[in-house]
Amino acid sequence: MADENQGELTARLTPILDRYEGRRGVLVSLLQDVQAEFGFLEEKVMSTVAEALKLPLSHLYGVTSFYSQFYFKPRGKHIVRVCTGTACHIRGAPAIQARLEDELGICAGETTEDLVFTLETVNCVGCCALAPVVTVNDRVLNRREQRKLSGWIREQRAP
Amino acid sequence: MKRLRSVDDFVFFREELGRETKDQTTVRVCSGTGCRAAGAAEVREAFVEEIERQGVEVRVTTSGCQGLCQRGPLVTIEPQRLFYQHVRPFDVPAIVDLTLKRERPIERLLHRTPDEKIVSWRDDIPFYKKQERVILRNCGRIDPTDIRDSIRVGGYSGLAKVLAEKAPEEVIAEIKAAGLRGRGGAGFSTGRKWELCRSQRGTPKYVICNGDEGDPGAFMDRSILEGDPHSVIEGMIVAAYAIGDMTEGFIYVRAEYPLAVKNLSIAIAQAEELGLLGRNILGSGLNFHIEIKRGAGAFVCGESTALMYSIEGSRGMPRQTPPRSVERGLWGKPTVLNNVKTFALVPMIVNQGADWFAGIGTERSKGTQVFALTGKVQNTGLVEVPMGITIRELVYEIGGGTLGGGRCKAVQIGGPSGGCIPENLFDTPIDFDSLQEIGAMMGSGGLVVMDESDCMVAIARYFLAFTQQESCGKCPPCRIGTYRMLQIMDRIVEGKGETGDIERLQTLGREIQETALCALGRSAPNPILTTIRHFREEYEAHIHEKRCPVGVCYSPGRYRILEEECLHCGLCMDVCEEEAISSGRRGYTIDPDECIGCGRCRGVCPAEAIVVEEQVTA
Numbered sequence: 001m002a003d004e005n006q007g008e009l010t011a012r013l014t015p016i017l018d019r020y021e022g023r024r025g026v027l028v029s030l031l032q033d034v035q036a037e038f039g040f041l042e043e044k045v046m047s048t049v050a051e052a053l054k055l056p057l058s059h060l061y062g063v064t065s066f067y068s069q070f071y072f073k074p075r076g077k078h079i080v081r082v083c084t085g086t087a088c089h090i091r092g093a094p095a096i097q098a099r100l101e102d103e104l105g106i107c108a109g110e111t112t113e114d115l116v117f118t119l120e121t122v123n124c125v126g127c128c129a130l131a132p133v134v135t136v137n138d139r140v141l142n143r144r145e146q147r148k149l150s151g152w153i154r155e156q157r158a159p
Numbered sequence: 160m161k162r163l164r165s166v167d168d169f170v171f172f173r174e175e176l177g178r179e180t181k182d183q184t185t186v187r188v189c190s191g192t193g194c195r196a197a198g199a200a201e202v203r204e205a206f207v208e209e210i211e212r213q214g215v216e217v218r219v220t221t222s223g224c225q226g227l228c229q230r231g232p233l234v235t236i237e238p239q240r241l242f243y244q245h246v247r248p249f250d251v252p253a254i255v256d257l258t259l260k261r262e263r264p265i266e267r268l269l270h271r272t273p274d275e276k277i278v279s280w281r282d283d284i285p286f287y288k289k290q291e292r293v294i295l296r297n298c299g300r301i302d303p304t305d306i307r308d309s310i311r312v313g314g315y316s317g318l319a320k321v322l323a324e325k326a327p328e329e330v331i332a333e334i335k336a337a338g339l340r341g342r343g344g345a346g347f348s349t350g351r352k353w354e355l356c357r358s359q360r361g362t363p364k365y366v367i368c369n370g371d372e373g374d375p376g377a378f379m380d381r382s383i384l385e386g387d388p389h390s391v392i393e394g395m396i397v398a399a400y401a402i403g404d405m406t407e408g409f410i411y412v413r414a415e416y417p418l419a420v421k422n423l424s425i426a427i428a429q430a431e432e433l434g435l436l437g438r439n440i441l442g443s444g445l446n447f448h449i450e451i452k453r454g455a456g457a458f459v460c461g462e463s464t465a466l467m468y469s470i471e472g473s474r475g476m477p478r479q480t481p482p483r484s485v486e487r488g489l490w491g492k493p494t495v496l497n498n499v500k501t502f503a504l505v506p507m508i509v510n511q512g513a514d515w516f517a518g519i520g521t522e523r524s525k526g527t528q529v530f531a532l533t534g535k536v537q538n539t540g541l542v543e544v545p546m547g548i549t550i551r552e553l554v555y556e557i558g559g560g561t562l563g564g565g566r567c568k569a570v571q572i573g574g575p576s577g578g579c580i581p582e583n584l585f586d587t588p589i590d591f592d593s594l595q596e597i598g599a600m601m602g603s604g605g606l607v608v609m610d611e612s613d614c615m616v617a618i619a620r621y622f623l624a625f626t627q628q629e630s631c632g633k634c635p636p637c638r639i640g641t642y643r644m645l646q647i648m649d650r651i652v653e654g655k656g657e658t659g660d661i662e663r664l665q666t667l668g669r670e671i672q673e674t675a676l677c678a679l680g681r682s683a684p685n686p687i688l689t690t691i692r693h694f695r696e697e698y699e700a701h702i703h704e705k706r707c708p709v710g711v712c713y714s715p716g717r718y719r720i721l722e723e724e725c726l727h728c729g730l731c732m733d734v735c736e737e738e739a740i741s742s743g744r745r746g747y748t749i750d751p752d753e754c755i756g757c758g759r760c761r762g763v764c765p766a767e768a769i770v771v772e773e774q775v776t777a
Contacts, residue, residue: 024471024490025472025490026472027472027473028452028455028469028472029453032453032455066457067414067455067456068455068456069414069456070455085375085376086374086375086534086605086622087533087607088376089621090534090607091534091535091755091757091758092737095754096755122415123458123625124374124375124376124377124378126193126381126382126415126416127192127193127228127378128193128378128533128534129193129228129229129540130193130196130197132755132757133196138417139196140192140195142196142197142198143736146736147736147738
């Protein structure tokens with residue numbers, strides 16, 4: 001069983017590793033692609049990559065843990081982000097964050113147990129005119145959608 | 160598209176493009192982040208459908224950010240010169256029928272000034288009138304995914320001119336004569352940097368464009384990369400030519416900017432196809448490739464040495480300088496790193512000449528600077544002004560004053576590394592040196608407006624919390640020092656401040672400024688130190704009287720409607736996007752649990768009946 005899984009894993013990793021074969025300074029880009037493929041960086045995946053690159057696992061972990069956009073835990077189906085940039089901050093982002101944390105029952109940076117939602121904060125999404133800004137799966141919500149967010153969250157949760 | 164083999168080929172191609180689209184009616188739907196969030200994609204679709212249905216000969220295209228994000232989605236129609244705002248899909252049939260078929264403008268979609276005058280074209284709107292758009296010249300005027308649009312308005316002409324007429328040394332001399340200073344914040348002379356790199360022995364050399372714009376509340380570089388990627392690419396090629404021994408360049412783009420990566424990739428592919436990038440550029444023998452590097456989410460990577468480590472695939476931690484990057488940069492080789500805006504300016508300077516550029520701005524700060532004008536200001540958006548304009552002009556004449564019409568209290572300039580400037584210093588001209596004198600810095604161009612309902616202590620704490628969290632941890636002054644400062648700030652904000660805290664903050668702040676390894680650490684205390692300098696009484700109120708003078712610290716719910724003043728007009732309820740205001744038998748009330756304190760209701764209240772309650776903490 002274990003070997004079968006390993007085989008499948010290698011098959012998914014090979015095209016990514018091939019793409020960066022023989023190029024220098026590509027570790028970050030390579031791992032970004034790996035994460036895009038697997039959703040997050042599981043230990044098994046990391047150690048396979050480390051072996052293929054002939055690098056210690058600790059080195060890979062050192063690099064990935066430095067950057068905030070590498071994840072070591074599974075992420076929710078929907079990623080809800082609250083912008084906490086300056087403009088959003090002074091127009092009420094902290095209150096919105098608190099409300100979402102309440103509704104989802106998790107803190108920013110966490111994922112709900114049923115793996116439906118991940119709540120995160122982001123420093124600036126660059127549309128300060130709409131502040132305070134909330135994005136769902138990289139889509140910036142407009143006013144109407146933002147008001148309907150609570151309803152949408154309940155809907156997604158319903159079995 | 161056919162590959163262009165020489166400068167003459169290029170000139171011919173450009174002229175041909177100009178003839179092609181002359182007099183053609185063009186509908187341009189802004190697709191900047193702000194407008195897209197407001198529904199620009201649906202508007203564009205509606206145009207395509209409706210034009211087909213009604214059978215008119217019109218070109219529908221998109222553009223990058225046009226600047227006035229507050230009024231999006233924006234649509235421009237040329238050559239009629241109409242600038243429609245807040246366009247929604249159901250407005251489109253009327254626009255096609257009336258404006259495009261019968262040449263009649265639709266008044267309700269045009270801009271209205273505060274005194275109810277109707278303005279039909281962009282350049283006549285007060286928001287744009289005072290601006291001088293040099294860096295943003297093409298943003299909002301071209302389709303960023305079509306290189307022909309860029310060439311039509313002068314894109315790559317600077318490169319062609321340089322290749323045909325100028326020796327590398329002459330290019331550097333021109334940039335130096337123009338007095339161009341880097342737009343990343345520090346303001347080092349660009350020409351000098353290039354010259355230093357050119358004189359280095361090591362090869363190959365590298366050029367890097369720093370697009371890791373991380374300041375919260377800043378989106379200038381993003382808008383340029385998304386809306387006008389070709390100017391940046393052109394600037395980099397000119398740099399490669401001027402510095403020499405270069406075949407490779409990198410554009411480092413922040414992780415949160417997927418659209419910038421997409422538009423840049425398209426732009427690079429199209430430039431390569433035309434022979435403007437890649438091997439033997441325009442038959443000149445110059446070989447130069449550009450690769451995009453996506454950031455992975457680390458603010459400190461905006462620091463040049465950290466950014467280079469990140470490109471190399473390591474942890475992005477800054478190192479001690481010297482040696483500077485021009486001596487030993489990427490992979491230990493001489494490297495020039497400039498900001499997005501700096502590269503975007505280069506083609507204009509070589510095209511129009513150093514004298515033209517040096518004629519804009521002040522004695523020691525030439526040219527223009529782009530600001531992301533945000534916060535409690537009427538016209539949120541991207542603005543570009545000549546150096547030397549005063550903060551007052553920027554906030555009141557371009558920004559239109561504060562969002563609620565209240566008194567403007569201060570602006571925060573330069574993001575978490577910058578400082579707060581109080582209202583009484585608003586006549587300070589905006590240039591590198593004047594800002595430094597009053598304890599702030601140019602930064603890369605974020606400008607946040609704050610009104611009297613904002614607590615300066617809380618704002619300073621917010622910025623410090625940001626830099627503290629983003630500290631890479633390499634040097635103790637930044638890692639431990641900012642944490643200690645944050646602990647003190649936290650207790651002040653919570654009403655547990657102690658006598659002597661202000662002095663402690665100042666001592667710690669000065670020590671960090673003097674001893675931290677990189678610019679991020681050294682500038683981290685700036686927001687605290689400038690707010691202490693200009694708003695000391697607010698700190699004292701928090702510490703000694705245990706109260707927040709504007710009632711921000713602690714829970715929201717500080718907004719209240721004064722029953723005796725209220726006219727029962729209901730405007731506040733209409734504008735409240737949180738639906739926190741309700742009407743009852745005794746008038747309007749604000750639900751403190753729903754209120755997020757955005758201040759919109761205060762702005763519309765004709766009777767000034769909405770007050771921000773002073774809140775006693777502790």
